[in-house]
Amino acid sequence: MGLPQELVDHIMDMLQNDLRALEACSLTCKAMFASTRHLIHQTLRLTRRNNQSVLTLEEKLRYLRWDYHDTELRFLSYMGERGFLQYTRQVHIRMGRIFTPNILIPHLDYFRSLDRVHSLTIETFDAIIWRNYYKPTFVHFHPTLTSLTFHDPVNHYRFLLQFALQFPNLENLCIERLRDSEWIRPDLTIPTIVDKSPPLRGHLRLVGVDIAVQWPAEFAYELPDGINFRSVELQDVPCNHAQHILSGCGHTLENLTVVPRGIGAHRTSRSCR
Amino acid sequence: MENITLRRLTFCVAFPRVSILSSDLTFEALSTITSLVFCEFVLELGKLPSLFSRPSSEHWGDWEEIDRLLEERFAKRKNFRLIIKTGKLYDRETFQAHARESFPLLARRGCIRFETSHSIDQYWR
Numbered sequence: 548m549g550l551p552q553e554l555v556d557h558i559m560d561m562l563q564n565d566l567r568a569l570e571a572c573s574l575t576c577k578a579m580f581a582s583t584r585h586l587i588h589q590t591l592r593l594t595r596r597n598n599q600s601v602l603t604l605e606e607k608l609r610y611l612r613w614d615y616h617d618t619e620l621r622f623l624s625y626m627g628e629r630g631f632l633q634y635t636r637q638v639h640i641r642m643g644r645i646f647t648p649n650i651l652i653p654h655l656d657y658f659r660s661l662d663r664v665h666s667l668t669i670e671t672f673d674a675i676i677w678r679n680y681y682k683p684t685f686v687h688f689h690p691t692l693t694s695l696t697f698h699d700p701v702n703h704y705r706f707l708l709q710f711a712l713q714f715p716n717l718e719n720l721c722i723e724r725l726r727d728s729e730w731i732r733p734d735l736t737i738p739t740i741v742d743k744s745p746p747l748r749g750h751l752r753l754v755g756v757d758i759a760v761q762w763p764a765e766f767a768y769e770l771p772d773g774i775n776f777r778s779v780e781l782q783d784v785p786c787n788h789a790q791h792i793l794s795g796c797g798h799t800l801e802n803l804t805v806v807p808r809g810i811g812a813h814r815t816s817r818s819c820r
Numbered sequence: 821m822e823n824i825t826l827r828r829l830t831f832c833v834a835f836p837r838v839s840i841l842s843s844d845l846t847f848e849a850l851s852t853i854t855s856l857v858f859c860e861f862v863l864e865l866g867k868l869p870s871l872f873s874r875p876s877s878e879h880w881g882d883w884e885e886i887d888r889l890l891e892e893r894f895a896k897r898k899n900f901r902l903i904i905k906t907g908k909l910y911d912r913e914t915f916q917a918h919a920r921e922s923f924p925l926l927a928r929r930g931c932i933r934f935e936t937s938h939s940i941d942q943y944w945r
Binding site: 789790793798799800801802803804805806807 | 823824825826827828829830831832833840841845848849852853862864
């Protein structure tokens with residue numbers, strides 16, 4: 548007789564960040580298969596590597612001919628066709644180039660079926676490109692999305708903030724290594740927050756880059772009234788940004804963490820949850 | 821806008837460069853804190869050497885002004901702590917002695933707490 552299912556579930560929960568162990572356990576018996584399945588598929592990684600692994604020979608040949616815009620997210624449809632997207636709670640998009648609507652639209656139905664996602668990470672994101680596509684592509688995240696992370700986004704932080712503020716339940720925001728933050732359209736404003744329960748009440752993490760060191764401080768100054776993060780983490784920014792955050796980041800800030808620029812070693816990222 | 825809720829301020833740095841935190845900017849950041857509930861100043865130190873062979877001032881720099889500021893403005897609060905968080909420590913005694921030498925006023929009050937977390941070693945590379 549095997550272990551009670553509750554015990555198996557508990558053990559699997561303890562292994563939830565160890566994908567290899569989960570996969571090994573899932574092959575042992577039905578009980579473990581059942582309790583590992585949702586954990587194995589809780590993070591959907593839309594990466595070039597995963598995508599390549601599911602392409603047919605014909606699709607690979609098209610890929611080599613640069614005729615690939617409808618196959619760059621083939622992995623998403625592949626997972627959807629097999630019913631795995633029902634387990635997805637976190638989505639990480641890393642295309643190796645700027646993520647554009649053209650890449651997503653051929654697989655939009657499956658993307659819209661992701662209705663329990665609480666954490667979204669997008670690498671190399673340009674919020675301007677998505678301005679006219681926000682409603683058809685991201686509205687289904689409204690009820691559940693609480694954390695949003697941008698790695699290496701391009702364009703001004705105001706676009707990112709505008710994009711982020713559209714998610715009504717968003718609590719945590721992470722912007723890492725923003726590029727091209729100097730250019731700005733004069734008419735671009737950040738929306739005023741009038742809701743009684745405004746978003747962004749959790750954790751803010753800003754990681755600077757050498758060439759655009761001022762944007763985290765400006766970002767803090769420009770946060771609309773009503774946005775009050777409880778904790779802020781600043782990395783690779785000058786120490787004086789701590790003062791800007793203290794004076795500009797609202798009256799609910801409880802924890803401030805600073806990893807100064809030029810410390811001679813790299814501190815790895817922790818995901819923003 | 822005045823911050824009235826800040827409880828913890830953390831600075832993270834790789835150990836060979838810990839002295840860069842003993843600067844005016846850290847002093848100024850601490851000076852701007854008006855929160856009455858501020859009770860934890862945390863130094864998270866990564867990449868610790870296995871031996872601390874040099875004098876403490878060479879490793880730590882000059883924290884005298886900051887020690888005095890913390891003592892005058894915050895240390896009188898009952899629950900105030902300077903928390904020094906590190907990864908794995910091989911020469912714990914010397915490290916802790918150096919830290920106390922760098923913050924003599926806080927050490928005298930018994931406000932310094934040392935914490936070890938293995939996850940800190942994973943963050944730094």
